[in-house]
Amino acid sequence: MSEDTGNNKERGIYVYCMIKAPAQKKSFGNMGFGGEDVYTLEYRDFAPVVSTAAVKNYEVNDDEVELHRKVVEHVMKEHDVIPVAYGMAFKNKKLLLFAMSAGYKAMRKAMSEVTNKVELGVKVLLPKEDASWDGKEKCKSDFMEALKNKSAQSKELKLFSDRLVMNAAFLVDRDKIEDFSDEMGKLENKYANLKIQYSGPWPPYNFVDIQILSKRKGGFR
Amino acid sequence: MFIIDDLLLDQFGIRIPGLNLIWTLEQIRDFALREMYDPEKVKSNIKENRMLFELGEMTTDEYEKTNAKLLQELKLAKREAEMNLSIRTDILGAR
Numbered sequence: 177m178s179e180d181t182g183n184n185k186e187r188g189i190y191v192y193c194m195i196k197a198p199a200q201k202k203s204f205g206n207m208g209f210g211g212e213d214v215y216t217l218e219y220r221d222f223a224p225v226v227s228t229a230a231v232k233n234y235e236v237n238d239d240e241v242e243l244h245r246k247v248v249e250h251v252m253k254e255h256d257v258i259p260v261a262y263g264m265a266f267k268n269k270k271l272l273l274f275a276m277s278a279g280y281k282a283m284r285k286a287m288s289e290v291t292n293k294v295e296l297g298v299k300v301l302l303p304k305e306d307a308s309w310d311g312k313e314k315c316k317s318d319f320m321e322a323l324k325n326k327s328a329q330s331k332e333l334k335l336f337s338d339r340l341v342m343n344a345a346f347l348v349d350r351d352k353i354e355d356f357s358d359e360m361g362k363l364e365n366k367y368a369n370l371k372i373q374y375s376g377p378w379p380p381y382n383f384v385d386i387q388i389l390s391k392r393k394g395g396f397r
Numbered sequence: 398m399f400i401i402d403d404l405l406l407d408q409f410g411i412r413i414p415g416l417n418l419i420w421t422l423e424q425i426r427d428f429a430l431r432e433m434y435d436p437e438k439v440k441s442n443i444k445e446n447r448m449l450f451e452l453g454e455m456t457t458d459e460y461e462k463t464n465a466k467l468l469q470e471l472k473l474a475k476r477e478a479e480m481n482l483s484i485r486t487d488i489l490g491a492r
Contacts, residue, residue, distance in 0.1 A: 336441035
């Protein structure tokens with residue numbers, strides 16, 4: 177576990193994601209923080225996927241972020257998920273359910289948008305040797321135009337590197353992933369001079385942004 | 398002579414922005430800190446490092462070393478933002 181800035185003896189409930197409530201309480205195995213069981217609680221027609229864990233400031237740390245990500249990806253194999261931001265731990269069940277009641281409407285709307293869909297990521301970047309290529313704008317619009325046609329929603333993301341030509345996420349129907357991949361194949365052939373990172377399927381991280389009980393972006397969402 | 402006058406005036410809380418040596422030095426220092434410890438910039442560097450590793454442009458060892466360095470920088474950047482180093486309290490009460 178990362179550095180603890182609070183009372184390290186305090187145990188609470190860590191939330192990984194939300195799913196539609198299954199017929200009965202479900203366990204996903206001992207894959208949570210500290211090898212704890214990951215299981216579902218229930219709030220109306222939703223089920224938060226949780227494990228017992230320390231209530232503390234969860235600092236960004238590769239291993240722990242990876243663990244959070246793996247749990248959500250495991251759950252999404254069988255369920256549509258609303259991902260919850262890394263680091264959300266509640267002191268007790270009552271507080272968690274209170275947060276859920278505050279965000280219930282937003283969660284229902286989000287769930288209706290992501291049902292039966294996954295996120296796919298596309299990054300296009302210049303090769304190391306050719307940072308001054310002048311076809312960036314045309315390339316970006318080619319990719320966006322073609323891929324928007326194959327997705328339900330799209331979102332352009334921050335270009336966090338000077339080499340990035342495009343960075344975008346697409347919300348795609350599970351049964352249209354192959355169509356999307358075919359289109360990607362065509363674009364990869366057209367732009368064989370560029371480096372392309374096509375990734376997923378991911379939980380819809382970039383298409384759900386519910387913030388409850390927190391003014392700070394990155395809170396409960 | 399200018400430096401001594403400047404320091405003396407500063408003790409009495411009198412500052413002439415732009416002409417005041419300490420004020421000027423503080424501005425330079427704050428600018429350098431902002432550049433060095435901008436959390437958003439460090440976060441971008443973390444993402445870029447990860448992307449280059451995933452694309453095979455870095456070895457695992459290079460990735461891990463750079464990542465550890467960047468995470469440390471991010472921690473310092475957050476701490477710097479919380480401390481707000483641009484506010485200085487003088488022992489004589491001048492700010």
